[in-house]
Amino acid sequence: MAADDRKNLHVLIVGAGTSGLLIAQGLKQASIPFTIFESETTSTYQTRPREWGMTLHWGSNHIASCLPPELVERFNEAYADPLQKPDAATGLPIHNGKTGELIMEMAAEKPYRVSRKKMRNLFKEGIDVQYGKQLENASVGEDGKVKVEFKDGSSATGDVLVGCDGAKSRVRECVVGVAAAKLTNVPVSMFNFPYKFDAELSSRIREENQLFTTSIHPDHGTMFWLSIQDVPDPNKPETWTFQVLQSWVDDTVPASADLTTFPGRLAFFKSRSAEWAEPWRSAGLAVAEGTQLPLDQGTYWERAAKWDNRSGRLTLCGDAAHPMTPHRGQGLNNALQDSANFVAALRKVKSGEVGLAQAVQEYDDEVLERGTLEMNISLKQTLFIHNWETLMQSPMVKMGMHQAKKE
Numbered sequence: 035m036a037a038d039d040r041k042n043l044h045v046l047i048v049g050a051g052t053s054g055l056l057i058a059q060g061l062k063q064a065s066i067p068f069t070i071f072e073s074e075t076t077s078t079y080q081t082r083p084r085e086w087g088m089t090l091h092w093g094s095n096h097i098a099s100c101l102p103p104e105l106v107e108r109f110n111e112a113y114a115d116p117l118q119k120p121d122a123a124t125g126l127p128i129h130n131g132k133t134g135e136l137i138m139e140m141a142a143e144k145p146y147r148v149s150r151k152k153m154r155n156l157f158k159e160g161i162d163v164q165y166g167k168q169l170e171n172a173s174v175g176e177d178g179k180v181k182v183e184f185k186d187g188s189s190a191t192g193d194v195l196v197g198c199d200g201a202k203s204r205v206r207e208c209v210v211g212v213a214a215a216k217l218t219n220v221p222v223s224m225f226n227f228p229y230k231f232d233a234e235l236s237s238r239i240r241e242e243n244q245l246f247t248t249s250i251h252p253d254h255g256t257m258f259w260l261s262i263q264d265v266p267d268p269n270k271p272e273t274w275t276f277q278v279l280q281s282w283v284d285d286t287v288p289a290s291a292d293l294t295t296f297p298g299r300l301a302f303f304k305s306r307s308a309e310w311a312e313p314w315r316s317a318g319l320a321v322a323e324g325t326q327l328p329l330d331q332g333t334y335w336e337r338a339a340k341w342d343n344r345s346g347r348l349t350l351c352g353d354a355a356h357p358m359t360p361h362r363g364q365g366l367n368n369a370l371q372d373s374a375n376f377v378a379a380l381r382k383v384k385s386g387e388v389g390l391a392q393a394v395q396e397y398d399d400e401v402l403e404r405g406t407l408e409m410n411i412s413l414k415q416t417l418f419i420h421n422w423e424t425l426m427q428s429p430m431v432k433m434g435m436h437q438a439k440k441e
């Protein structure tokens with residue numbers, strides 16, 4: 035069995051986001067064959083409008099086991115600000131949105147802001163991604179081979195499929211069924227978009243903190259986040275891009291607000307911003323008329339439960355395995371650990387130490403336990419920080435951004 039597994043170990047990776055690409059890099063290093071598929075085309079992969087930054091902290095410990103040393107050396111290219119010093123921040127400052135007063139700093143282990151786009155571009159170096167391949171179906175045949183079928187009518191076969199296709203994962207639906215894969219809505223919504231401010235305001239925001247700063251408004255619990263997303267020229271603050279995020283509990287939205295239209299969203303965003311202390315007030319009010327704000331609802335996989343991995347043939351990684359609300363900054367960090375663990379599991383299969391079924395089952399059990407724990411803690415964080423009464427009982431006070439442990 036293990037001898038066959040060692041020979042037949044072609045891995046199909048669906049999704050060339052951070053987790054899929056890190057797996058590809060790790061398998062390449064281990065000389066394990068793979069093919070990686072991505073639904074976006076070569077051009078939309080670079081131009082998609084939804085990009086954001088992420089706080090990388092404890093998860094960075096899992097990168098070096100997969101990336102070749104020359105890319106580890108260049109990891110600062112993925113930073114929102116490539117010149118960022120390792121000690122640029124020790125944690126996330128959280129302010130009272132009405133007064134500007136600092137409430138606390140949410141502790142973190144070596145926090146960096148990384149750009150989702152730059153990280154993908156670094157991780158894909160040397161990897162042959164099959165673009166324009168939107169997965170429609172995945173199945174395991176009687177011969178034990180995995181077949182993946184794409185929207186363009188093409189298909190491919192392999193020995194193991196790992197779904198790295200994000201929060202709305204089609205692979206998850208193929209593994210557990212559409213009903214069981216469904217996400218649960220959380221009654222918290224957000225505007226999350228990139229924006230460039232003028233030089234004075236850009237400098238003022240970063241004087242608060244080089245990476246990020248956030249605030250909660252005591253009157254309605256709305257969170258207003260500002261973080262650096264791109265610094266093309268450190269000497270020209272007007273070239274910097276910031277990530278702007280406002281999130282709120284849905285029932286705090288006044289009946290007069292119309293979030294179904296772009297003008298209605300912007301009016302709501304600006305009316306809330308006008309209630310803020312500096313620099314959030316200026317940032318919110320500076321957003322130009324006509325800006326189209328995307329509206330996202332918080333979601334997580336409440337139905338997560340042990341899945342049938344078909345003797346180790348089908349599995350999940352990253353947001354596909356544990357989509358979570360973003361307020362504790364854990365999704366990427368867990369995705370990186372998943373990727374490193376998956377590569378380590380397949381290395382064991384290749385060396386003959388264990389068979390595929392056992393290796394993937396052990397991987398799955400750990401991902402499910404860690405992912406479910408974090409989805410629930412992140413949910414608590416999301417619900418608690420959007421309410422002034424419960425803010426100080428939220429997980430951030432006790433555990434900061436540190437990794438959750440079962441005990």
Ligand SMILES: Cc1cc2nc3c(=O)[nH]c(=O)nc-3n(C[C@H](O)[C@H](O)[C@H](O)COP(=O)(O)OP(=O)(O)OC[C@H]3O[C@@H](n4cnc5c(N)ncnc54)[C@H](O)[C@@H]3O)c2cc1C
Pocket residue numbers: 048049050051052053054071072073074086087088089090150167168169170198199200201203204226279351352353354360362363364365366367368369
């Ligand atoms: C506003 C916001 C802020 C966040 N902040 C943080 C943070 O500070 N720290 C943190 O740790 N995490 C954060 N996260 C979470 C983080 O962004 C994700 O956990 C991480 O990007 C997941 O990576 P992934 O590789 O699993 O999925 P993705 O990066 O979503 O990649 C999935 C890939 O699969 C492709 N794909 C999708 N469907 C198909 C298909 N059917 N066929 C083929 N390909 C497909 C997609 O095009 C995409 O390229 C944040 C999330 C949000 C929304």
